[in-house]
Amino acid sequence: MSTDVHEPPPDAVAQADAAAAESAGLAAPEIIANSLGEYARIWAKRVRNGESGALPVILGLVAIVVYFQVRSSLFLSTGNLVNLLVQGAPFILLGMAEVFVLLLGEIDLSIGYGGAIGATVTAWLAFSTPWWIAILGGLAATTVLGAILGTLITRLGLPSFVVTLAGFLGFEGLLIELVARSGHGTGGTIPISNSIIVDLTSGNLTPVASWIVIMAVVVVAGVFMILRDRRRRLSGLVTPPVSVTALKIATMAVAGVVVVLVSNTNRGLATTPLRGLPWVVLVVLGMLMLWTALLGRTRFGRYIYAIGGNAEAARRAGVNVIMIRTLAFTLCGMTAGVAGIVYASRLGSISTDVDGGQLVLFAVAGAVIGGTHLFGGRGKMLNAVLGGLVVAAIYNGLYLLGLQAAPTDMVTALVLLAAVTVDALARRGRRSA
Amino acid sequence: MTTPSASDGARPAGAGRAPSPAALGNAAAADEGQQSLLRLHQVGKNFGPVQALAGIDLDIPAGLVTAIVGDNGAGKTTLIKTISGIWQPDHGEIVWMGRPIHLHSPRDAAKLGIATVYQDLALCDNLDIVQNMFLGREAIRHWQLDENSMELSAKQTLSDLAVMSVRSIRQPVGSLSGGQRQAVAVAKAVMQEAKLVVMDEPTAALGVTQTRVVLDLIGRLARRNIAVVVISHNLNDVMAVADRVAVLHLGRLAAVGPTSRFDTQVIVDLMTTGASTRLRGDAAGSPSADPGNGGSQQSQDNALNAGEAL
Numbered sequence: 093m094s095t096d097v098h099e100p101p102p103d104a105v106a107q108a109d110a111a112a113a114e115s116a117g118l119a120a121p122e123i124i125a126n127s128l129g130e131y132a133r134i135w136a137k138r139v140r141n142g143e144s145g146a147l148p149v150i151l152g153l154v155a156i157v158v159y160f161q162v163r164s165s166l167f168l169s170t171g172n173l174v175n176l177l178v179q180g181a182p183f184i185l186l187g188m189a190e191v192f193v194l195l196l197g198e199i200d201l202s203i204g205y206g207g208a209i210g211a212t213v214t215a216w217l218a219f220s221t222p223w224w225i226a227i228l229g230g231l232a233a234t235t236v237l238g239a240i241l242g243t244l245i246t247r248l249g250l251p252s253f254v255v256t257l258a259g260f261l262g263f264e265g266l267l268i269e270l271v272a273r274s275g276h277g278t279g280g281t282i283p284i285s286n287s288i289i290v291d292l293t294s295g296n297l298t299p300v301a302s303w304i305v306i307m308a309v310v311v312v313a314g315v316f317m318i319l320r321d322r323r324r325r326l327s328g329l330v331t332p333p334v335s336v337t338a339l340k341i342a343t344m345a346v347a348g349v350v351v352v353l354v355s356n357t358n359r360g361l362a363t364t365p366l367r368g369l370p371w372v373v374l375v376v377l378g379m380l381m382l383w384t385a386l387l388g389r390t391r392f393g394r395y396i397y398a399i400g401g402n403a404e405a406a407r408r409a410g411v412n413v414i415m416i417r418t419l420a421f422t423l424c425g426m427t428a429g430v431a432g433i434v435y436a437s438r439l440g441s442i443s444t445d446v447d448g449g450q451l452v453l454f455a456v457a458g459a460v461i462g463g464t465h466l467f468g469g470r471g472k473m474l475n476a477v478l479g480g481l482v483v484a485a486i487y488n489g490l491y492l493l494g495l496q497a498a499p500t501d502m503v504t505a506l507v508l509l510a511a512v513t514v515d516a517l518a519r520r521g522r523r524s525a
Numbered sequence: 526m527t528t529p530s531a532s533d534g535a536r537p538a539g540a541g542r543a544p545s546p547a548a549l550g551n552a553a554a555a556d557e558g559q560q561s562l563l564r565l566h567q568v569g570k571n572f573g574p575v576q577a578l579a580g581i582d583l584d585i586p587a588g589l590v591t592a593i594v595g596d597n598g599a600g601k602t603t604l605i606k607t608i609s610g611i612w613q614p615d616h617g618e619i620v621w622m623g624r625p626i627h628l629h630s631p632r633d634a635a636k637l638g639i640a641t642v643y644q645d646l647a648l649c650d651n652l653d654i655v656q657n658m659f660l661g662r663e664a665i666r667h668w669q670l671d672e673n674s675m676e677l678s679a680k681q682t683l684s685d686l687a688v689m690s691v692r693s694i695r696q697p698v699g700s701l702s703g704g705q706r707q708a709v710a711v712a713k714a715v716m717q718e719a720k721l722v723v724m725d726e727p728t729a730a731l732g733v734t735q736t737r738v739v740l741d742l743i744g745r746l747a748r749r750n751i752a753v754v755v756i757s758h759n760l761n762d763v764m765a766v767a768d769r770v771a772v773l774h775l776g777r778l779a780a781v782g783p784t785s786r787f788d789t790q791v792i793v794d795l796m797t798t799g800a801s802t803r804l805r806g807d808a809a810g811s812p813s814a815d816p817g818n819g820g821s822q823q824s825q826d827n828a829l830n831a832g833e834a835l
C-alpha cells in the first residue's frame with residue numbers, strides 16, 4: 093500500500109518509517125486499510141493494543157443476554173426487550189451526560205439528583221403550562237445547575253469530584269424542598285399530570301410509522317457516510333474501502349430492522365394489542381445523533397477531546413480551556429435533565445425517594461463499560477448507549493430472576509470494576525508500546 | 526567580516542544547502558543588524574538575586590539556525606522563554622523586524638510569528654496528526670469542521686518539509702516516535718506561518734536516527750527562510766546543524782559567531798570558563814576572511830569580538 097504522505101527522502105527516515113508502520117496499528121482502520129481483509133487485520137491489532145472500541149461491550153452484552161435467557165425464558169420476550177429499552181433510556185441518557193465530563197477527565201456525581209430536579213420542575217410546570225414549556229423549564233433548571241457547578245470547578249480550580257459531591261448532597265436537599273413547596277407533592281411525590289410527557293415512555297409509534305422512521309434514520313445515516321467517503325475520494329484523500337462502509341451501513345440496517353420487528357410484535361394482550369416503537373427510543377436516538385455531531389464535527393467537540401488529552405497543549409494552542417470545561421458541565425447538566433424527565437415519565441411521577449446515588453453510579457458505569465476512558469480524551473456518545481444497555485440488561489435480568497437491589501448493585505459494581513480494569517490495562521499497554 | 530552564506534558553505538553539514546536570498550541579502554547589512562529578524566539589545570533578566578541573563582546582545586537572522594549552548598544554569602532556557610513571551614526582560618529591549626516589542630504572553634509572540642516547539646507539552650496524544658496541527662485554528666465550513674481541507678493542507682505541509690513518513694496522518698500522535706512528534710510540532714509551527722521557530726533541546730530524548738530526522742528538519746526550516754533558535758547540549762548536533770553559535774556562560778554571552786569559527790573544544794572552553802585560548806580565526810575558505818587573521822592570538826580574539834557585534 094502507498095498511503096505515505098510523500099516519497100520518503102533517502103535513508104534517514106527509513107527506520108522512522110518502520111517505527112511508524114509498527115505503530116500504525118493504532119490508527120483507525122478505516123483510514124489506512126485498502127481492503128476488507130486488511131481492515132480486519134488492523135482492527136484485530138487495535139483490539140490487541142487495547143483500542144478495542146465497541147467490541148468488548150457488545151460481546152459482554154451478548155454474554156449477559158445469553159445468561160439471562162438461559163435462566164429466565166422471559167428475558168428475550170418481545171415485551172421484556174421493549175421494556176428493557178424504555179427502562180434503559182434514563183441510564184443511557186445519564187451516561188451520555190457523563191461522557192461530556194469524562195472526556196475531560198472529570199466526573200459529575202450530582203446528575204442523578206440534578207436530573208430529578210429537572211423532572212420536578214417539569215412536573216410542577218406541567219400543572220399549569222403546555223408540555224413543551226414544562227420540559228423546557230425542567231431542562232433550563234438542570235442546565236443552570238450544571239453551569240453553576242462547572243463555573244465553581246473551572247473558575248475556582250476546585251476538583252470536580254468534591255464540587256459535584258457537594259452538588260449530590262445539595263441537590264437532594266433542593267429536591268425535597270422543591271417537592272414540598274410545589275403544593276402538588278403528596279407524600280413526597282409529584283405526579284406527571286400531562287399525558288404527552290407520560291407518553292414519552294409509554295406511548296408508541298404506529299407499526300408503520302416505526303418502519304418509516306427507523307428506515308429513514310438508516311437511509312440518512314447511510315447516505316451521509318457514502319457522501320463523506322465520496323468527498324474524501326474527490327479531494328484525493330485516503331478513503332475507507334467501499335466494503336467496509338457497506339458493512340457498516342448493513343449493520344445499522346439490520347439493527348434497525350431487528351428493533352422495529354421486536355417492537356412491532358404485539359406485546360400486549362390479544363384483545364388490547366400493544367405494538368410499535370416507544371417514543372423514547374427516538375428521544376435517545378435524537379440525543380445520540382445531536383451530541384455525536386457536536387463532539388465530532390464542531391470546534392467545541394474537538395476542544396473537549398484536546399483538553400482531555402492534554403489541557404496544557406490545548407491552552408497553548410489558544411483554546412479557551414475554562415470556557416470549554418464550563419460548557420461541558422453545562423451540557424452534562426442539560427442532558428441529565430432529559431434523563432430525569434424520561435425517568436419521571438416512565439414512573440408517571442417524580443418523588444423524593446429517587447436514588448440519585450444509584451442513578452449516577454449506573455451512569456458512570458454505563459459510560460465506562462461502553463468504552464469511555466476515565467482518564468479523559470477518549471470515548472464517544474455511542475459508548476454510553478451500549479454501556480447503558482448493559483447496565484439496563486443486568487438490572488432487568490436480575491429483576492426477572494426475582495433478585496432485588498443488593499445483587500443488582502453488586503453485579504453492576506463488578507462489571508464496572510471489570511470495565512475500569514480493562515481500561516487501565518489498555519492504557520498501560522499503550523504506554524509501554 | 527565573514528558572511529553567513531560563506532560560512533554556511535564552508536561546513537560539510539551545510540554543504541548543498543542553498544542559501545536563501547534573504548540570507549544573502551543579510552550578509553552585507555549584517556553589521557548594521559538591519560536585516561536581523563529578531564534582535565536582543567542589552568537584555569537582562571533577574572530572578573530575585575539571581576542574575577539569569579545580563580547584557581545579552583544577540584541577533585537572530587532569518588534563514589539561519591542559531592544554536593544556543595551553555596552549561597546547566599547558564600540561562601539558555603531563560604533566554605528562549607524571554608524570546609517566546611513567557612518571561613519579560615528586566616533590562617534591555619527586544620526588536621522584532623526593526624520595531625521594539627513587548628511580549629506579554631506566548632500568544633503575543635505567536636501572533637508575531639514566533640513559535641516555540643516544546644517536546645512534551647505541545648501535542649495531544651489522543652488527537653491525530655491533522656487535528657494536532659490545526660488545534661486552535663480549525664477550518665470551518667458550513668458550520669462544521671472542514672476535515673478534508675485541513676487534512677489536505679496538513680499533508681501538503683508535511684510533504685513540503687519532507688521529513689516525516691507515516692502511514693496515515695490520521696493516526697493519533699500518541700502512536701508516533703519522539704522524532705515524529707517533534708516533526709509534527711514543527712510542522713504545526715510552519716503551517717501557522719512562523720517566522721522564527723524556537724526549540725528547547727529538540728533532540729534530547731531521541732536516538733540516532735530520530736535525531737537525524739529532526740536535524741534535517743531544522744535545516745529545511747532554515748531553507749524556507751525561517752529563523753531557527755535551538756538549544757542543545759549535544760555539541761555534535763550543534764556543529765552539524767547550526768549556522769551560528771551563541772555561547773552563554775553564567776547569564777552572559779561568552780561568544781557568538783558563525784559556526785565555522787568554533788570547534789567542540791572551543792565551545793567547551795567557553796561554556797565552562799567563559800573564555801577560550803584556542804579560538805579559531807575566520808572560517809577557512811571564506812572569501813572575505815583576512816589571511817592575516819590566522820596569525821596572532823590577539824587578532825583571533827578580535828575576530829570573535831567582531832562576531833559578537835554581528
Ligand SMILES: Nc1ncnc2c1ncn2[C@@H]1O[C@H](COP(=O)(O)OP(=O)(O)OP(=O)(O)O)[C@@H](O)[C@H]1O
Binds near residue numbers: 575576596599
Ligand atoms: N523561574 C525561576 N525562578 C528563579 N530562578 C530561576 C528561574 N528560572 C531559572 N532560574 C535561574 O536562572 C538561571 C538560569 O536558568 P536556566 O533555566 O535558563 O538555565 P539553562 O541554561 O536552561 O540550564 P539547563 O541546561 O540546565 O537547562 C539558573 O541559575 C536558575 O536557577
Ligand SMILES: [Mg+2]
Binds near residue numbers: 602
Ligand atoms: Mg534549560
